[in-house]
Amino acid sequence: MKLKFIFLFVYLLSASAICQAQSQQVGDLMKSDFEKFYALLKQKEFDKAVNYVSEDYLKAGLFSKEQMKNLLKSNFDNWETLPDLKVTFKDVNVLPPKKLIQNGDKTFGVLEAVMHIEMTITGNYDQEEIETTLSVIEAIGKGRHKVGNVVKKDGSTTLALTDKRLVAGIYNPTSKNVRFAIAEIGLSYTFQKFLPKEIVAEMKTQL
Structure with a gap:
């Protein structure tokens, strides 16, 4: 009886370790694939970048691939299109999911995903105008x-x-x-239509 219990205990430990390893692999894959997605966006290769967008998201939002x-x-x-403004998308820091949900x-x-951006505004602006611009940027965000x-x-x-940005993988x-x-x-x-409720709850501050 004791031997059976030991075998069962070892089996459960092994199964748990395998599940944790698999979760780690999926989380790492989500992180690396988003970095590839972002690289395509930076390079303005939108024909390729759109392939990284969830088809479930497109269906839920009634978007065609071309619209996305x-x-x-x-x-x-x-x-x-704004001649006085130049925006450069730089690096991105991506944190993998804290937890994964199987559905x-x-x-x-x-x-x-923390995207680093550089904005250059052409023109001579005084300090008050710059502060107003900063407050608008933060309000929009x-x-x-x-x-x-x-x-x-x-x-x-x-x-x-x-x-x-929060991103569903x-x-x-x-x-x-x-x-x-x-x-x-x-x-x-829209997100409630194709994502588990736990994922929507985790993203609610940006939805």
Whole structure:
């Protein structure tokens, strides 16, 4: 009887260790694949980047792939329509999910991606105008944006900015691919359609 108990105990320990290792692998894959996704966005390769967007998200939001590609482009490339503003997307720091949720045949997790951005505004602005601009940026970000160094030179002002985004990662074991849905204010109902409630709850501050 004691021998059976020992075998059972060892089996349970082994199974737990295997599950933890598998979870670690999925979490690491989510992190590395989001870094690839972000690299494509930085390089403005939107035709490739859109392939990293969750198809479940597209269906839930009634987006076509072309519409999503244009949305990504408007967020990462549309700044050039403003002649006095240059926006450069720099590095990203990605934290893997703190926990993973198994739902059906898919695994879900929430990543935290801190995007580092440099904004250069052309023109001679006084301190009051710069502070107003900073307050608008932070207000638009609704807690996501944090302004760092501000460097003022003749004819231009450069702002260092971070944008902390929550991202749903969805792992499909059949394809072994990870797809993503980046949180946006006002999309809570859409996210509830395709994500487990635990994941939506974790992202609620940005939905």
